[in-house]
Amino acid sequence: MHIYLFQRLITAFLTLFGMSVVIFVLLRLVPGNIVDILFSSAGFVNPAAKEEIARELGLDQPIPVQYGRWLRDIAHGELGKSYRYDIPAWQVIKPRIPVTVELALLALLVAVLLGVPTGVLSAVRQDSATDYLLRLLSLAGLSMPSFWLGMVIILLLVSWAGWIPAMTYVSPFEDFKAHFLQFLFPALAVGYRSSALIMRITRSSMLDVLREDYIRTAWAKGQRERIVVFGHALRNATLPVITVIGIEFAFMIGGLVVTETVFNLPGVARYLVDAILWRDYPVVQNLVMFIAIVVVLANLTVDLLYGWLDPRIRYQ
Amino acid sequence: MQYSSTPILQYFAMAVSSLFAAATFHPDSLSGNFFRFCREKPLGALAGGLLLVMVLAAVFAETLATHDSIRTDAEHTLARPNHAHWFGTDNLGRDIYSRIIYGARVSLAVGIASTLLGAVVGGIIGIVSGYFGGWLDLMTQRIMDILQGLPLLVLALVMTAALGPSIGNVIVAISVPIIPRAQRVIRASVLAIREFAYIEAAKALGVGHLGIAFRHVLPNTVGPFIVLMTAQFGSAILVEAALSFLGLGVPEPYPSWGRMLSVSAAEFAQKAPWVVLYPGSAISLVVFASNLLGDAIRDKLDPKLRGA
Numbered sequence: 001m002h003i004y005l006f007q008r009l010i011t012a013f014l015t016l017f018g019m020s021v022v023i024f025v026l027l028r029l030v031p032g033n034i035v036d037i038l039f040s041s042a043g044f045v046n047p048a049a050k051e052e053i054a055r056e057l058g059l060d061q062p063i064p065v066q067y068g069r070w071l072r073d074i075a076h077g078e079l080g081k082s083y084r085y086d087i088p089a090w091q092v093i094k095p096r097i098p099v100t101v102e103l104a105l106l107a108l109l110v111a112v113l114l115g116v117p118t119g120v121l122s123a124v125r126q127d128s129a130t131d132y133l134l135r136l137l138s139l140a141g142l143s144m145p146s147f148w149l150g151m152v153i154i155l156l157l158v159s160w161a162g163w164i165p166a167m168t169y170v171s172p173f174e175d176f177k178a179h180f181l182q183f184l185f186p187a188l189a190v191g192y193r194s195s196a197l198i199m200r201i202t203r204s205s206m207l208d209v210l211r212e213d214y215i216r217t218a219w220a221k222g223q224r225e226r227i228v229v230f231g232h233a234l235r236n237a238t239l240p241v242i243t244v245i246g247i248e249f250a251f252m253i254g255g256l257v258v259t260e261t262v263f264n265l266p267g268v269a270r271y272l273v274d275a276i277l278w279r280d281y282p283v284v285q286n287l288v289m290f291i292a293i294v295v296v297l298a299n300l301t302v303d304l305l306y307g308w309l310d311p312r313i314r315y316q
Numbered sequence: 317m318q319y320s321s322t323p324i325l326q327y328f329a330m331a332v333s334s335l336f337a338a339a340t341f342h343p344d345s346l347s348g349n350f351f352r353f354c355r356e357k358p359l360g361a362l363a364g365g366l367l368l369v370m371v372l373a374a375v376f377a378e379t380l381a382t383h384d385s386i387r388t389d390a391e392h393t394l395a396r397p398n399h400a401h402w403f404g405t406d407n408l409g410r411d412i413y414s415r416i417i418y419g420a421r422v423s424l425a426v427g428i429a430s431t432l433l434g435a436v437v438g439g440i441i442g443i444v445s446g447y448f449g450g451w452l453d454l455m456t457q458r459i460m461d462i463l464q465g466l467p468l469l470v471l472a473l474v475m476t477a478a479l480g481p482s483i484g485n486v487i488v489a490i491s492v493p494i495i496p497r498a499q500r501v502i503r504a505s506v507l508a509i510r511e512f513a514y515i516e517a518a519k520a521l522g523v524g525h526l527g528i529a530f531r532h533v534l535p536n537t538v539g540p541f542i543v544l545m546t547a548q549f550g551s552a553i554l555v556e557a558a559l560s561f562l563g564l565g566v567p568e569p570y571p572s573w574g575r576m577l578s579v580s581a582a583e584f585a586q587k588a589p590w591v592v593l594y595p596g597s598a599i600s601l602v603v604f605a606s607n608l609l610g611d612a613i614r615d616k617l618d619p620k621l622r623g624a
Contacts, residue, residue, distance in 0.1 A: 023466075023474065026474050026478050027474065027478055139607050139611070142603075143600050143603035143607055145554055145574075145577075145599055148557075148596035148599065151577070152592070152593070155592070159589075250467050254470050254558075257470065257558070257562070261562065272473065273564075276473060276474075276564065277562075277563065288474055291467065292465065295465055
C-alpha cells in the first residue's frame with residue numbers, strides 16, 4: 001500500500017507540473033502584451049506606470065525565469081495581485097472557496113442519489129419500459145445545458161410557487177433555510193447532468209456483474225432480490241462508478257462556472273469568468289492552476305479509494 | 317442580410333463536405349446498411365432525421381426565416397409569441413424564431429467544425445502515437461493526460477481568453493479539449509490493428525511507415541472515429557453555448573443559441589420566458605438528437621460497448 005501511495009503521489013505531482021506548463025504556455029498565446037491589455041482596461045495613462053507594471057509582473061524577465069518565479073510564488077501560496085481589486089488575489093479567492101465547495105458537494109450528492117438507484121433499477125429491469133424511460137431521462141440530462149436548466153428551474157419556481165431563491169448571497173449563519181434553498185436549486189441543475197453519466201455507467205457496470213456466475217448462484221439458491229442486487233451485485237459494480245464520480249467532479253467545476261453565474265453565487269468558478277472578462281490575467285493563471293490542483297487531488301482520492309476498496313489493485 | 321455571412325458559410329461548407337468525405341470513405345457500412353439501421357434503430361434514425369432537418373434549416377436560413385435576425389424593433393420588444401413573431405421577440409425586439417434559424421447556422425457550424433478539427437488533429441496524434449509506440453507514445457500520452465485532466469469548459473475558457481473572441485478562435489478553443497479524447501479512441505484501435513497479419517505483410521512488402529499508418533491502419537479506424545464524432549458533437553455544442561452565454565463565444569452580430577441565452581437575456585426571463593425557453597430547447601434538442609444517434613451508431617458499429 002505504501003508503494004502504491006508513493007507511486008500515485010509522484011504521478012499526481014508530475015501531472016500538476018505538466019498542467020502548470022500547459023496553463024503557462026496557453027496564457028502566453030495572448031496576442032500582444034499582457035501589460036498593454038491591463039493598461040488599457042485598468043485605465044492607466046502614464047507610460048512610466050506601464051513599465052512599473054511590467055516589472056512588477058516580472059514580464060521584463062525571460063520566459064523560463066517568469067515560469068520559475070510563478071512556480072515559486074505558488075509554492076509559497078502567493079497567488080499574485082488582482083488588478084481589478086488592487087488587493088492580493090488570495091484575499092478575493094479565499095471567501096469564495098466555501099461557496100464553490102458547498103455547491104460542488106451538494107451537486108455531487110444529488111448526482112449520486114439520483115444516478116446510482118436509477119442505474120441499478122434500469123439494469124435490473126433491462127429492456128423494460130422503465131429501463132427505456134430512465135435511459136431517455138438520463139440522455140435528456142446529458143443534453144441540456146446546466147445553466148439553461150437552472151434558468152428553467154427559476155422560471156418554474158416563479159410560475160408555480162411565485163417565489164425564487166435569494167439572488168444575493170445569504171450566509172448560512174444568518175438564515176440557514178434561505179441559504180440552503182439558494183444552494184439546492186443550482187445543485188439540482190448541475191447534479192441532474194452528472195447523475196445522467198453516473199446512471200449510465202452504473203447501469204452498464206451492473207449489467208456486466210449481473211451476468212456473472214456467482215449472481216446466478218445467488219438467484220438459484222433462492223436469495224431475495226434485494227440482497228442479490230444490493231448485497232452481491234452493486235458492491236462489485238461500484239468501482240467504475242467511483243471512477244466516473246471522480247471524473248464528474250472535474251467536469252462539475254466546469255459546469256459550476258456557468259451555474260454560479262446564473263444563480264449569482266459568489267464562488268471561485270464565477271470569479272474565473274469575471275477575471276477573464278476583466279482581463280485580470282495574473283488571476284486567471286492562478287485560478288486555473290488552483291482548479292487543476294483540485295482536479296488532481298480529486299483523481300488522487302479516487303485512486304486511493306480504489307486501492308482501499310479493491311485489494312487486487314495495490315499489488316499491480 | 318446586413319452583415320456578411322460568408323465566413324460562417326465557408327466554415328459550414330467545409331464542415332459538411334468533410335462529413336460527406338468521411339461518409340463516402342466507408343460506403344458499405346453507411347449507405348448499404350442505411351435501411352437496416354432505420355429498421356433496427358428507429359430512435360437513432362429519428363434522431364438522425366431531426367439533425368438533418370436542423371442542418372437544412374441552417375443551410376436555407378434565408379428562405380425559412382420570417383424576419384431579419386439582427387434587426388432591432390423598438391416598438392415590439394419582448395412581444396409574446398404571436399402570428400407575426402412565432403416565438404416572440406427579445407428585449408431588443410428581434411424575432412426569436414428567425415434568430416434560432418440563423419443561430420442554427422452559427423451553432424451547428426461551430427459544433428461541426430470544432431468536432432472535426434479536434435477529431436482530425438486527435439486522430440493524427442493517435443495514429444502516430446499508437447503506430448510508432450515507444451518513448452514517443454509515452455511522452456504523447458502523458459501530455460494528453462494533462463490536457464484531459466483540465467475541465468473541458470475551463471480549458472476552452474482559457475483558450476478563448478488567450479485567443480480573443482472570434483468565430484475561428486472559438487472553434488479552435490472548443491476543439492482543443494476534444495483532441496485528447498479523440499486521440500485516445502483512435503490510438504486504442506490502432507494498437508489493435510497494428511497486430512494484424514496484413515500489416516506485417518505490408519511491412520514485408522516494403523511499404524513505408526507513413527504508407528502503413530495512413531493507408532492501411534487509418535481506414536480501419538473509421539468506425540470508432542464516427543462514434544467519437546457524434547459523441548463529441550453534442551458536447552461541442554454545449555461548450556459553445558456556455559462560452560457564448562458567458563459572453564466569450566461567438567461575437568455579435570452573429571446570433572448563436574448560447575448568446576441568445578446570455579446573462580442580459582436572462583434578466584428578462586421572468587417577464588418574457590420565451591426569450592430563454594426557445595433557444596435553450598433548440599440546444600437541448602440538437603444535443604439530445606446527436607446523443608441518441610451516437611448511441612445508436614455505437615451499438616451498431618461497436619457491439620462491445622453496447623449500453624455503456
